[in-house]
Amino acid sequence: xxxxxxxxxxxxxxxxxxxxxxxxxxxxxxxxxxxxxxxxxxxxxxxxxxxxxxxxxxxxxxxxxxxxxxxxxxxxxxxxxxxxxxxxxxxxxxxxxxxxxxxxxxxxxxxxxxxxxxxxxxxxxxxxxxxxxxxxxxxxxxxxxxxxxxxxxxxxxxxxxxxxxxxxxxxxxxxxxxxxxxxxxxxxxxxxxxxxxxxxxxxxxxxxxxxxxxxxxxxxxxxxxxxxxxxxxxxxxxxxxxxxxxxxxxxxxxxxxxxxxxxxxxxxxxxxxxxxxxxxxxxxxxxxxxxxxxxxxxxxxxxxxxxx
Amino acid sequence: xxxxxxxxxxxxxxxxxxxxxxxxxxxxxxxxxxxxxxxxxxxxxxxxxxxxxxxxxxxxxxxxxxxxxxxxxxxxxxxxxxxxxxxxxxxxxxxxxxxxxxxxxxxxxxxxxxxxxxxxxxxxxxxxxxxxxxxxxxxxxxxxxxx
Numbered sequence: 001x002x003x004x005x006x007x008x009x010x011x012x013x014x015x016x017x018x019x020x021x022x023x024x025x026x027x028x029x030x031x032x033x034x035x036x037x038x039x040x041x042x043x044x045x046x047x048x049x050x051x052x053x054x055x056x057x058x059x060x061x062x063x064x065x066x067x068x069x070x071x072x073x074x075x076x077x078x079x080x081x082x083x084x085x086x087x088x089x090x091x092x093x094x095x096x097x098x099x100x101x102x103x104x105x106x107x108x109x110x111x112x113x114x115x116x117x118x119x120x121x122x123x124x125x126x127x128x129x130x131x132x133x134x135x136x137x138x139x140x141x142x143x144x145x146x147x148x149x150x151x152x153x154x155x156x157x158x159x160x161x162x163x164x165x166x167x168x169x170x171x172x173x174x175x176x177x178x179x180x181x182x183x184x185x186x187x188x189x190x191x192x193x194x195x196x197x198x199x200x201x202x203x204x205x206x207x208x209x210x211x212x213x214x215x216x217x218x219x220x221x222x223x224x225x226x227x228x229x230x231x232x233x234x235x236x237x238x239x240x241x242x243x244x245x246x247x248x249x250x251x252x253x254x255x256x257x258x259x260x261x262x263x264x265x266x267x268x269x270x271x272x273x274x275x276x277x278x279x280x281x282x283x284x285x286x287x288x289x290x291x292x293x294x295x296x297x298x299x300x301x302x303x304x305x306x307x308x
Numbered sequence: 309x310x311x312x313x314x315x316x317x318x319x320x321x322x323x324x325x326x327x328x329x330x331x332x333x334x335x336x337x338x339x340x341x342x343x344x345x346x347x348x349x350x351x352x353x354x355x356x357x358x359x360x361x362x363x364x365x366x367x368x369x370x371x372x373x374x375x376x377x378x379x380x381x382x383x384x385x386x387x388x389x390x391x392x393x394x395x396x397x398x399x400x401x402x403x404x405x406x407x408x409x410x411x412x413x414x415x416x417x418x419x420x421x422x423x424x425x426x427x428x429x430x431x432x433x434x435x436x437x438x439x440x441x442x443x444x445x446x447x448x449x450x451x452x453x454x455x
Contacts, residue, residue, distance in 0.1 A: 083421050104417040106442020110424060125415040127443055192444050195432065 002299055003112040003119045007133040007170035015170075019138050022287070022294035029062065035297065035304040036065035042095035043069035044087065044111075045122070046078055046102045051263055051285065052122050052131070056099045059292035068095060073103075085114045092116035097300055099131075118299040126160035132262050133166040134295065135288035140219065142287065143258055143280055149176035155210055155243055156223035156268060158183040159190060163262040164223055168193055172202055179204035180213050184242050186235070187225070210243050214253045220245070222261045222268055245269045250276055260284055312346045312363060314391050319371055321362040322384040326350050329360035332383075335375055335408060338364060374402035378438070401436060404429050409438075413445040 003009070010018065025032050041060040045053050048071065057067045078087065084102065088111040091098055097118045100108045105125035112119040123129040141147050152171070154164050158181055168189070171177050179197070181189050181204060188206055197204050207213055214220065225240045245259065250273055261269060261281040273279050297304060324332060329347050338345050344365040353359040364371070368387055376383060377399035385397035410426050411418045418424050418440070427441040438447040 083423075084417065085421065085424075102417070103415070104420060105413065105415050105444075106417040106440070107421075109442055110417050110421060124417075125443070127415075192431070192439060192446060195437070199432070 001118055003108075003115070003121075004130050004295065004299065005109050005112060005119075005121045006128050007130045007137075007166050008173075009130070012173050015134075015137065018134070018291070018294050018298055019141055021297065022138055022290040023142070025293050026287075026290045032063055032293065032297075032304060034064040035302055036060060036063035036300070039063075039065040039097070039300065040095040041065055041067050041069075041296065042091045042098040042117075043067060043071070043122075044091060044098055044100045044102075045069065045071045046073040046100075046107070047123075048072055049101055049123070051288075052101065052129075053099075055285070055288045056120075056122065056131075056292055058289050059296055062289070063293055063296060065096075065296075069099075084110050087111075088115045088119065097296060120295065120299065123162060126162050126165075128166045128169075129162040129262070130166050130170075131288070131292055131295065132163045133170045134291045135284055136163070136167050136221070136260060136262070137170060138287045138291045139260060139280060139284045140258070143283070144218070147171075148174035150218035151178040151180060151216055152219045152221060153180040153182055153210075153213060153217040154189075154221045154223070155182040155245075157187045157225045158223070159187040160226055161223040164189065164221070165193060167221065168197075172197065172200060177202070180217065181206045182208065182210050182213060182243070184208060187242075210245070211249060211252060214249060214257075217253065217257050219258045219260060220253070222259065222265075224261075224264065224266050224268055241267065243268055245273055247272045247276070250278070253278070312348065315344070315363055315365045315388050316391050317368060318343070318363070318365040318388050319368065320386040320388060320393075321364070321376070322359070322386060323353070323356060324360035324362065324383055325380060326356070326358035326360055328380065329362050332360075332362060332376065332379055335379060336364075336372060338362075341366075373397060373399060374405060375408050377401055378405050378408060401430055401433060404441075405438065409447055411440040411443060411445055412448065413440065413443050416440060416443040416445060418442060 043053050043056055053071060060067050084107050092115055099120045099122040100111055101122040102124050105127035108119055108121035108124050121128055121130055158164050222245055257278055259279045263281055329349055346363040348361040350358045351361055381399040381401055386393045387395040405428050406425050418426055428438040428447055429441050431437050431439040
């Protein structure tokens with residue numbers, strides 16, 4: 001039985017296969033409408049999420065499966081003090097696969113170690129968010145035609161931004177990637193990531209100015225400064241508007257640079273940028289459903305007969 | 309000059325960094341069993357200036373050398389049988405350590421989940437860096453009771 005905790009749980013070849021399947025689903029969605037008939041996905045979300053949870057639910061429904069679960073800890077037995085280990089043992093009796101989001105880092109890993117069904121990490125604290133990474137990789141592959149040989153700028157909260165950590169982890173396996181980390185000094189990428197990059201001799205820069213480097217980027221990955229990750233409201237208020245991508249700043253960017261964002265956006269990208277063809281964050285959300293459909297099929301080991 | 313008698317079976321842990329012997333005593337669980345233990349603090353050492361030594365009279369199969377290696381792999385471990393040194397163990401950094409140290413990351417699942425083993429894995433052998441298996445936080449001692 002396989003789980004997905006970290007994008008590195010899948011080899012580059014396995015990811016290619018997954019993206020091929022996701023692309024086929026995107027082109028022939030109707031052919032997959034019943035491949036999960038009789039299967040159930042449990043969405044165990046211990047902290048609020050709209051996009052990821054609905055994306056998982058949409059993915060399972062489009063495959064013909066059913067969905068059950070909870071969308072906040074207060075409506076689960078966690079409010080009564082139940083452990084993650086106990087919850088997953090019970091959920092294993094009700095569902096065939098589980099997507100879990102938890103504010104504590106490593107919670108889905110604990111669940112996977114006790115589970116009778118595949119567990120997908122749908123985000124754990126500030127740690128990892130592998131299905132967002134699959135979405136990001138698929139978006140890049142579909143729109144750039146390659147996964148490798150580009151310069152990517154990651155901008156905003158690089159300390160607590162789990163989507164950033166997962167994406168860097170995944171990209172280091174491809175050739176010719178150059179990272180430019182754009183953040184205030186307080187929100188730099190954690191040392192376990194820079195340690196890894198140093199060890200692997202992967203090129204990266206840590207800068208604070210977006211305007212200075214936007215012209216060098218093939219891709220700009222914007223992130224939100226997340227209020228829920230701060231213990232101190234004062235720090236949050238000071239840092240939340242550090243970067244705002246505007247139409248004016250987009251004029252400094254190359255004509256084929258892509259702007260990605262895991263969403264939700266607050267005000268780090270002005271709405272005027274939405275009409276720029278380089279802004280692909282809403283397309284990303286669509287790819288997210290296809291890639292989650294492919295992931296569910298892969299972890300359930302369902303090989304669809306799509307010829308009929 | 310302090311004289312401490314020979315032990316018949318057990319270990320002499322030599323070249324312990326001065327002041328660390330009590331921490332090792334605790335982490336080896338010697339405070340919880342009935343073994344005879346001699347703790348020598350701040351002994352003179354040609355190599356180290358000052359050092360600590362622990363003499364433990366016990367069954368030689370009972371000591372957790374992985375824990376010892378994690379604490380300080382430069383410690384010399386002399387294995388004693390019938391009052392003589394029969395072996396010198398070389399300590400190697402363990403790939404994984406369980407329930408020796410705790411993760412200090414308040415966002416880690418270990419901070420709330422009952423009964424979960426605290427597991428750290430060797431992430432960087434060269435720099436002796438251990439990371440929490442669950443949240444990947446680097447281990448950094450906080451309190452005196454930590455290593």
